[in-house]
Amino acid sequence: MAYIQENGKKITTHSFLTKKRNSEKITVLTAYDCFTAGLLDRAGIDSILVGDSVGNVIHGFENTLPVTMDIMLAHTAAVRRGTRRALLIADMPFLSFQSSPKTAIENAGRFLKEAGAEAVKVEGGLEMTVTVKRLIECGIPVMGHIGLTPQSIHRFGGPRIQGKKDWSRSYLMESALALEEAGCFSMVLELVDTELAAEITGTLKRAATIGIGAGPGCDGQVLVINDILGLREEGFKPKFLREYANLKPAITEAVEKYIKDVREGNYPNLDESY
Numbered sequence: 001m002a003y004i005q006e007n008g009k010k011i012t013t014h015s016f017l018t019k020k021r022n023s024e025k026i027t028v029l030t031a032y033d034c035f036t037a038g039l040l041d042r043a044g045i046d047s048i049l050v051g052d053s054v055g056n057v058i059h060g061f062e063n064t065l066p067v068t069m070d071i072m073l074a075h076t077a078a079v080r081r082g083t084r085r086a087l088l089i090a091d092m093p094f095l096s097f098q099s100s101p102k103t104a105i106e107n108a109g110r111f112l113k114e115a116g117a118e119a120v121k122v123e124g125g126l127e128m129t130v131t132v133k134r135l136i137e138c139g140i141p142v143m144g145h146i147g148l149t150p151q152s153i154h155r156f157g158g159p160r161i162q163g164k165k166d167w168s169r170s171y172l173m174e175s176a177l178a179l180e181e182a183g184c185f186s187m188v189l190e191l192v193d194t195e196l197a198a199e200i201t202g203t204l205k206r207a208a209t210i211g212i213g214a215g216p217g218c219d220g221q222v223l224v225i226n227d228i229l230g231l232r233e234e235g236f237k238p239k240f241l242r243e244y245a246n247l248k249p250a251i252t253e254a255v256e257k258y259i260k261d262v263r264e265g266n267y268p269n270l271d272e273s274y
Protein backbone atom coordinates (compact mmCIF):
# COMPACT_ATOMS: atom_id res chain seq x y z
CA MET A 1 0.00 0.00 0.00
CA ALA A 2 2.82 2.39 0.89
CA TYR A 3 4.27 1.61 -2.51
CA ILE A 4 1.07 2.65 -4.28
CA GLN A 5 0.92 5.92 -2.34
CA GLU A 6 4.54 6.71 -3.23
CA ASN A 7 3.89 6.10 -6.89
CA GLY A 8 0.50 7.74 -7.26
CA LYS A 9 -3.00 6.37 -7.43
CA LYS A 10 -3.74 2.80 -8.52
CA ILE A 11 -4.91 2.75 -12.13
CA THR A 12 -8.22 0.95 -12.68
CA THR A 13 -10.43 0.40 -15.69
CA HIS A 14 -12.33 3.53 -14.56
CA SER A 15 -9.13 5.59 -14.82
CA PHE A 16 -9.16 4.94 -18.58
CA LEU A 17 -12.54 6.67 -18.93
CA THR A 18 -11.50 9.54 -16.64
CA LYS A 19 -8.38 10.08 -18.70
CA LYS A 20 -10.35 9.95 -21.95
CA ARG A 21 -12.82 12.52 -20.62
CA ASN A 22 -9.97 14.78 -19.40
CA SER A 23 -8.07 14.37 -22.71
CA GLU A 24 -5.11 12.87 -20.83
CA LYS A 25 -3.25 10.36 -23.03
CA ILE A 26 -3.20 6.77 -21.74
CA THR A 27 0.14 4.94 -21.81
CA VAL A 28 0.31 1.17 -22.29
CA LEU A 29 3.30 -1.13 -22.85
CA THR A 30 3.58 -4.88 -22.95
CA ALA A 31 5.66 -6.87 -20.46
CA TYR A 32 6.18 -10.58 -19.98
CA ASP A 33 8.26 -10.91 -16.80
CA CYS A 34 8.29 -9.66 -13.23
CA PHE A 35 11.47 -7.56 -13.38
CA THR A 36 10.54 -5.63 -16.53
CA ALA A 37 7.00 -5.12 -15.21
CA GLY A 38 8.46 -3.57 -12.04
CA LEU A 39 10.53 -1.14 -14.12
CA LEU A 40 7.51 -0.06 -16.20
CA ASP A 41 5.32 0.25 -13.11
CA ARG A 42 7.83 2.41 -11.24
CA ALA A 43 8.40 4.54 -14.36
CA GLY A 44 4.68 5.44 -14.19
CA ILE A 45 3.09 3.49 -17.05
CA ASP A 46 -0.73 3.47 -16.83
CA SER A 47 -1.23 -0.12 -17.92
CA ILE A 48 0.77 -3.26 -18.64
CA LEU A 49 -0.53 -5.65 -21.26
CA VAL A 50 0.73 -9.22 -21.17
CA GLY A 51 0.31 -9.53 -24.93
CA ASP A 52 0.24 -12.76 -26.89
CA SER A 53 3.12 -11.03 -28.72
CA VAL A 54 5.04 -13.00 -26.07
CA GLY A 55 4.91 -15.74 -28.74
CA ASN A 56 6.96 -13.67 -31.19
CA VAL A 57 9.29 -11.74 -28.92
CA ILE A 58 10.01 -14.23 -26.11
CA HIS A 59 9.24 -17.71 -27.44
CA GLY A 60 10.48 -17.17 -31.01
CA PHE A 61 7.28 -18.25 -32.81
CA GLU A 62 6.63 -16.77 -36.24
CA ASN A 63 3.21 -15.46 -35.17
CA THR A 64 0.90 -15.50 -32.13
CA LEU A 65 -1.11 -18.58 -33.14
CA PRO A 66 0.86 -21.20 -31.15
CA VAL A 67 0.51 -19.27 -27.84
CA THR A 68 -1.44 -21.28 -25.25
CA MET A 69 -3.35 -20.49 -22.05
CA ASP A 70 -0.54 -22.12 -20.03
CA ILE A 71 2.05 -19.81 -21.59
CA MET A 72 -0.13 -16.73 -21.02
CA LEU A 73 -1.00 -17.66 -17.42
CA ALA A 74 2.66 -18.16 -16.48
CA HIS A 75 3.72 -14.79 -17.94
CA THR A 76 0.72 -12.96 -16.48
CA ALA A 77 1.43 -14.34 -12.99
CA ALA A 78 5.09 -13.24 -13.32
CA VAL A 79 4.07 -9.73 -14.42
CA ARG A 80 1.56 -9.57 -11.53
CA ARG A 81 4.45 -10.06 -9.06
CA GLY A 82 6.18 -6.95 -10.41
CA THR A 83 3.14 -4.70 -10.86
CA ARG A 84 1.58 -2.52 -8.15
CA ARG A 85 0.09 0.61 -9.65
CA ALA A 86 -0.54 -0.08 -13.35
CA LEU A 87 -3.68 -1.80 -14.60
CA LEU A 88 -2.75 -5.39 -15.54
CA ILE A 89 -4.41 -6.71 -18.71
CA ALA A 90 -3.97 -10.26 -20.04
CA ASP A 91 -4.37 -11.12 -23.71
CA MET A 92 -6.66 -14.06 -24.50
CA PRO A 93 -4.70 -16.35 -26.86
CA PHE A 94 -5.92 -17.87 -30.13
CA LEU A 95 -8.83 -20.31 -29.63
CA SER A 96 -9.16 -19.59 -25.91
CA PHE A 97 -12.35 -17.57 -26.52
CA GLN A 98 -13.54 -17.90 -30.15
CA SER A 99 -15.36 -21.25 -29.90
CA SER A 100 -18.05 -20.25 -27.35
CA PRO A 101 -18.85 -17.69 -24.65
CA LYS A 102 -18.60 -20.53 -22.08
CA THR A 103 -15.01 -21.32 -23.12
CA ALA A 104 -14.21 -17.62 -23.06
CA ILE A 105 -15.60 -17.18 -19.54
CA GLU A 106 -13.71 -20.20 -18.21
CA ASN A 107 -10.40 -19.07 -19.71
CA ALA A 108 -10.78 -15.36 -18.92
CA GLY A 109 -11.75 -16.31 -15.37
CA ARG A 110 -8.45 -18.18 -14.99
CA PHE A 111 -6.52 -14.97 -15.75
CA LEU A 112 -8.29 -13.19 -12.87
CA LYS A 113 -8.40 -16.13 -10.42
CA GLU A 114 -5.00 -17.74 -10.99
CA ALA A 115 -2.76 -15.01 -12.41
CA GLY A 116 -4.05 -11.77 -10.86
CA ALA A 117 -5.02 -9.97 -14.07
CA GLU A 118 -7.52 -7.13 -13.73
CA ALA A 119 -8.89 -7.27 -17.27
CA VAL A 120 -8.56 -9.34 -20.43
CA LYS A 121 -8.09 -8.35 -24.06
CA VAL A 122 -10.12 -10.06 -26.78
CA GLU A 123 -9.42 -9.75 -30.51
CA GLY A 124 -12.36 -9.23 -32.88
CA GLY A 125 -15.20 -6.84 -33.70
CA LEU A 126 -18.94 -7.24 -34.26
CA GLU A 127 -18.66 -11.04 -34.25
CA MET A 128 -17.25 -11.06 -30.70
CA THR A 129 -19.80 -8.82 -28.99
CA VAL A 130 -21.98 -11.62 -27.54
CA THR A 131 -18.92 -13.16 -25.89
CA VAL A 132 -17.61 -9.80 -24.70
CA LYS A 133 -21.00 -8.99 -23.12
CA ARG A 134 -21.07 -12.33 -21.27
CA LEU A 135 -17.55 -11.79 -19.93
CA ILE A 136 -18.48 -8.35 -18.64
CA GLU A 137 -21.70 -9.71 -17.08
CA CYS A 138 -19.45 -12.14 -15.20
CA GLY A 139 -17.42 -9.25 -13.77
CA ILE A 140 -14.48 -9.56 -16.14
CA PRO A 141 -13.48 -6.19 -17.65
CA VAL A 142 -12.69 -6.44 -21.37
CA MET A 143 -10.42 -4.46 -23.68
CA GLY A 144 -11.44 -5.01 -27.31
CA HIS A 145 -9.01 -5.19 -30.23
CA ILE A 146 -9.97 -4.30 -33.80
CA GLY A 147 -8.19 -3.41 -37.03
CA LEU A 148 -5.32 -5.74 -37.84
CA THR A 149 -5.90 -8.56 -35.35
CA PRO A 150 -2.76 -10.76 -35.43
CA GLN A 151 -4.64 -13.96 -34.53
CA SER A 152 -6.36 -13.67 -37.95
CA ILE A 153 -3.11 -12.93 -39.81
CA HIS A 154 -3.74 -15.67 -42.38
CA ARG A 155 -7.11 -14.13 -43.22
CA PHE A 156 -5.58 -10.64 -43.59
CA GLY A 157 -2.69 -12.04 -45.65
CA GLY A 158 -0.18 -9.72 -43.94
CA PRO A 159 0.09 -6.56 -41.83
CA ARG A 160 -2.00 -4.15 -43.96
CA ILE A 161 -3.61 -0.88 -42.85
CA GLN A 162 -7.31 -1.49 -42.12
CA GLY A 163 -10.15 0.93 -42.88
CA LYS A 164 -9.09 2.12 -46.32
CA LYS A 165 -12.16 0.81 -48.16
CA ASP A 166 -15.75 1.91 -47.44
CA TRP A 167 -16.88 -1.57 -46.31
CA SER A 168 -13.89 -1.86 -43.99
CA ARG A 169 -14.47 1.62 -42.52
CA SER A 170 -18.11 0.75 -41.82
CA TYR A 171 -17.18 -2.60 -40.28
CA LEU A 172 -14.60 -0.99 -37.98
CA MET A 173 -16.88 1.87 -36.88
CA GLU A 174 -19.80 -0.55 -36.27
CA SER A 175 -17.48 -2.90 -34.39
CA ALA A 176 -16.15 -0.10 -32.18
CA LEU A 177 -19.69 1.03 -31.33
CA ALA A 178 -20.85 -2.54 -30.67
CA LEU A 179 -17.89 -3.25 -28.38
CA GLU A 180 -18.57 -0.04 -26.47
CA GLU A 181 -22.24 -0.98 -26.20
CA ALA A 182 -21.26 -4.45 -24.94
CA GLY A 183 -19.31 -2.74 -22.13
CA CYS A 184 -15.64 -2.69 -23.16
CA PHE A 185 -13.73 -0.12 -21.09
CA SER A 186 -11.26 0.35 -23.94
CA MET A 187 -10.16 -1.12 -27.24
CA VAL A 188 -6.94 -1.43 -29.19
CA LEU A 189 -7.01 0.00 -32.72
CA GLU A 190 -4.19 -1.75 -34.55
CA LEU A 191 -3.03 -0.52 -37.98
CA VAL A 192 -6.28 1.39 -38.42
CA ASP A 193 -6.31 4.24 -40.93
CA THR A 194 -5.26 7.37 -39.01
CA GLU A 195 -8.34 9.47 -39.88
CA LEU A 196 -10.73 6.65 -39.10
CA ALA A 197 -9.00 5.98 -35.76
CA ALA A 198 -9.48 9.64 -34.79
CA GLU A 199 -13.12 9.48 -35.91
CA ILE A 200 -13.78 6.33 -33.85
CA THR A 201 -12.07 7.96 -30.85
CA GLY A 202 -14.29 11.03 -31.14
CA THR A 203 -17.44 8.93 -31.60
CA LEU A 204 -16.95 6.64 -28.59
CA LYS A 205 -18.13 8.15 -25.32
CA ARG A 206 -17.45 5.35 -22.80
CA ALA A 207 -14.54 3.34 -24.22
CA ALA A 208 -10.99 4.63 -24.59
CA THR A 209 -9.12 3.85 -27.81
CA ILE A 210 -5.52 2.66 -27.56
CA GLY A 211 -3.69 2.88 -30.86
CA ILE A 212 -0.78 0.96 -32.35
CA GLY A 213 0.09 2.13 -35.83
CA ALA A 214 -3.18 4.09 -35.86
CA GLY A 215 -1.87 7.66 -35.56
CA PRO A 216 -2.00 10.31 -32.85
CA GLY A 217 -5.79 10.70 -32.69
CA CYS A 218 -6.40 7.84 -30.21
CA ASP A 219 -6.94 8.24 -26.45
CA GLY A 220 -3.70 6.38 -25.76
CA GLN A 221 -0.92 4.31 -27.31
CA VAL A 222 0.46 0.81 -26.84
CA LEU A 223 3.78 -0.62 -28.01
CA VAL A 224 5.64 -3.87 -27.45
CA ILE A 225 8.41 -3.41 -24.86
CA ASN A 226 11.02 -5.36 -26.85
CA ASP A 227 10.34 -3.16 -29.87
CA ILE A 228 10.95 0.16 -28.09
CA LEU A 229 14.15 -1.23 -26.57
CA GLY A 230 15.54 -2.51 -29.89
CA LEU A 231 15.35 -6.13 -28.77
CA ARG A 232 13.92 -7.62 -31.97
CA GLU A 233 15.28 -9.52 -34.95
CA GLU A 234 17.33 -7.53 -37.49
CA GLY A 235 15.18 -5.71 -40.03
CA PHE A 236 12.02 -5.56 -37.86
CA LYS A 237 11.05 -1.89 -38.16
CA PRO A 238 7.38 -1.14 -38.84
CA LYS A 239 6.85 2.55 -39.78
CA PHE A 240 4.93 3.34 -36.58
CA LEU A 241 7.66 2.03 -34.29
CA ARG A 242 9.86 4.47 -32.40
CA GLU A 243 12.90 2.78 -30.83
CA TYR A 244 13.56 4.61 -27.56
CA ALA A 245 16.73 2.62 -26.87
CA ASN A 246 18.86 0.11 -28.72
CA LEU A 247 19.94 -2.41 -26.10
CA LYS A 248 21.18 -5.05 -28.52
CA PRO A 249 24.74 -3.66 -28.90
CA ALA A 250 24.98 -3.06 -25.12
CA ILE A 251 23.97 -6.67 -24.38
CA THR A 252 26.26 -8.10 -27.07
CA GLU A 253 29.20 -6.04 -25.79
CA ALA A 254 28.63 -7.14 -22.18
CA VAL A 255 28.41 -10.80 -23.18
CA GLU A 256 31.54 -10.57 -25.35
CA LYS A 257 33.47 -8.97 -22.47
CA TYR A 258 32.31 -11.73 -20.09
CA ILE A 259 33.38 -14.48 -22.52
CA LYS A 260 36.80 -12.83 -22.96
CA ASP A 261 37.32 -12.34 -19.21
CA VAL A 262 36.44 -15.97 -18.38
CA ARG A 263 38.60 -17.35 -21.20
CA GLU A 264 41.56 -15.19 -20.19
CA GLY A 265 41.21 -15.98 -16.49
CA ASN A 266 40.21 -12.40 -15.62
CA TYR A 267 36.85 -13.38 -14.12
CA PRO A 268 36.35 -14.01 -11.27
CA ASN A 269 38.98 -12.31 -9.12
CA LEU A 270 39.50 -13.79 -5.67
CA ASP A 271 37.38 -11.02 -4.08
CA GLU A 272 34.51 -11.90 -6.46
CA SER A 273 34.17 -15.36 -4.91
CA TYR A 274 31.98 -16.40 -1.94
Ligand code: KIV
Pocket residue numbers: 030049050051052053054091188190212222223224
Ligand atom coordinates in the same frame (compact mmCIF):
# COMPACT_ATOMS: atom_id res chain seq x y z
O1 KIV B 1 -0.03 -8.97 -28.21
C1 KIV B 1 0.21 -7.75 -28.12
O2 KIV B 1 1.27 -7.33 -27.66
C2 KIV B 1 -0.82 -6.83 -28.56
C3 KIV B 1 -0.53 -5.37 -28.57
C4 KIV B 1 0.56 -5.00 -29.47
C5 KIV B 1 -1.74 -4.58 -28.79
O3 KIV B 1 -1.88 -7.26 -28.91
